[in-house]
Amino acid sequence: MNRQRGFVLLAGLMTVVALVVATIFAAVGALGGDGGSDQGRRDQAAASGSGAGARTPVGSAAPASADAWxxxxAxxxxxxxxxxxxxxxGRSIRNVVHTSIGGTAARITLSNLFSREALLIGHASIAVSHSNDGDDHGRHESPSxxxxxxxxxxxxxxxxxVIPPGGRVVSDLVRLRVPYDTDLLVTxxxxxxxxPVTYxxxxxxxxYTAVGDRTxxxxxxxxxxxxxxWRYLTAVDVLNRRARGSVVVIGDSITDGIGSSYGAGHRWTDVLADRVSGSGLGVLNAGISGNRVLRPSLAAxxxxxxxxxxxxDVLGQAGTEVVFVELGINDIIRRPNETDPDRITAGLKSLTRQAHAWGLRVVGSTLTPFGGNPRHxxxxxAVRDRVNDAIRSGEVFDRTVDFDRLLRDPYAPDRLRPDYDSGDGLHPSDNGYAAMGRFVGIEDLVGKEPALL
Structure with missing residues (x-):
């Protein structure tokens, strides 16, 4: 081989290597994979469930101030x-969701958390629902x-x-004026x-679903x-530089709204969202029916x-300002029953410590009555009473909202008030949820003093 030919081959080899390296970096950038940056590490921690930080888009369309998201x-x-x-x-899935705060642009988060296979999203879209005609929380449902x-x-x-197995993806910024207290269609x-579908x-x-690409x-x-x-969709964020942030509520079926009227938007968090919107706060509902502090129930x-x-679900949300915890009753009433109140309170304190590590205040509620339920x-x-005693002592959360005293029957304190009972002795009625949403003090959510514990 002569020297000139050798140089030509070497130059060709270097070109191939450069192209491969460029392709790798482009792929990492497309996946938001700047793992060496502080933001990249925060995103990885949030995705793994071990840390916090505002989620960043997959693309490069994030605003100069990420705090504006x-x-x-949710x-x-x-x-x-x-x-x-x-x-x-081969189908289109049109999720209908309700906003708590508005903005000048939007982005979405899609999750493939519980699948072992990659998920291909062919197209996606977002729009304001045609059903927003002034009626309360979209009572006239419409996929238009x-x-x-x-x-x-x-x-x-x-x-x-393509969303990898167990992964999630955040979209680019979408220019859309999003009103507060309105329905959106995310398709x-x-x-x-x-x-398997994460839902x-x-x-x-x-x-709604349709055959073909009807996005x-x-x-x-x-x-x-x-x-x-709701399928795949786990969050909608808005660009709003005047907002304070979001209240993220982690809870069980009482936060998920079981017992409230179908399609009416009568969860207690809906009532709270209406009250605090003027304070520049979004409200994110991270409740899961049947959820427990200590044990998973994935199969169910x-x-x-x-x-x-x-x-x-909490620290990984965009703009989290304060955390609200409504949990613990399922640890007691679901099998295997947790009969050691200290274990439940220790779990709740652990949630508070996780939030404090990110400078967030934690507001928590007492466990509500269930004396009229067959599992009582x-x-x-006695376990519920012990947990509530610990919560009221101020040793568990920074602020306490006493939903137990609000909802209980004064003549039978282990039961819900009849007008607050949906009928199963455990879940509140529309009246009960409305009372809960009105009972939370806005000063507990927007005060400037640091976390106390």
Whole structure:
């Protein structure tokens, strides 16, 4: 081989190496994988459930101030949707969600948390729902979009994205004026089988599906099937530089709204969101029916334990300002029953410590009465009383909201007041949830003093 030919081959080899390296860096950038940066490490910690920090988009469209992203809606991934082991291949899924605070742009988070297979999102879109006609929380449900609001969503400036097994993805910024207290339509098309569907089973309102890629349909005629669940979608954030941040509520079925009227938006967090919107706060509902502090219930769609999911579902939300904890009753009443109150309070204190590590104040509630429920026993009632004594002592949370005293029957303190009981002796009625939403002191959420514990 002569020297000139050798130089030519060497130059060619170096070019190939440069192209490979450039491709690797481009792929990492497209996945938001700046793991060496502080923000990259915060995102990885939040995704693993071990830390916090505002989520950043996959693409490079983040605003100069990441703190301007505020969560307006969220739903905690609770398990795998039954009956669809390979997903909804060839269909469009139109999730209907309700905002708590508005903004000048939006972004979404999609989750493939509970699948062992990659999920292909062919297209995605977001629009304001046509049903926003002034009625309370979209009582006239509709899969149709308001004229002029349909926007295509991109991921790393691409219209499609692959979400890895167990992963999640945050979209690029979408220019859309999002009103507060309104319905949004977030639609994804899944063109190929993608394994089990990560979902939230207790939407208490319908979302819709259609055959084919109908992500950009303004009308809802193609969306002929509905189900009261949210699929893949776990968060919607808005760009709002005047907002304070978000209150993230981690809870069980009482936060998830079981017992409230279907489609009416009568969760206690909905009532709270209406009250605090003027204070510049979004309210994010991270409740999962059946959820416990100490034990997971994934097979039943009741989610990982609160200890395991706290980093992802609470600290990982955009603009988290304060944490609200409503948990513990399922540890007592669900089998295997936890009869050691100290273990429950230790778990709740652990949640507080995780939040304090990120400078967040924690507001927590007492455990509500369940004396009218078939699972009630005197022994379990004694456990609840002990946990509540610890919470009221001020040793568990920075601030305490005494939902137990608010809801209980003054003539039978282990039971819900009759007008606050949905009928099962455990879950509040619409009246009960309204009372809870009004009972939370706004000063507990917006005060400037640091965490106390």
């Amino acid at each position: 505020i969560g307006t809606w 739903a905690a991934p609770a398990g795998v949707e039954p009956g669809v082991p390979n997903g909804h291949a 979009a308001a004229p002029g609001t349909m926007r295509l969503i991109t991921f790393g400036k691409k219209t499609s994205v 994804v098309h899944t063109p190929a089988p993608g394994g 939230h089973p207790r939407a208490l309102r319908p979302s 950009r349909d303004l009308g809802g005629a193609a969306y002929t099937e509905s189900a009261p669940v 769609g009741k989610g990982p334990s609160a200890l395991a999911r706290f980093g992802r 026993t005197d022994r379990l009632e």
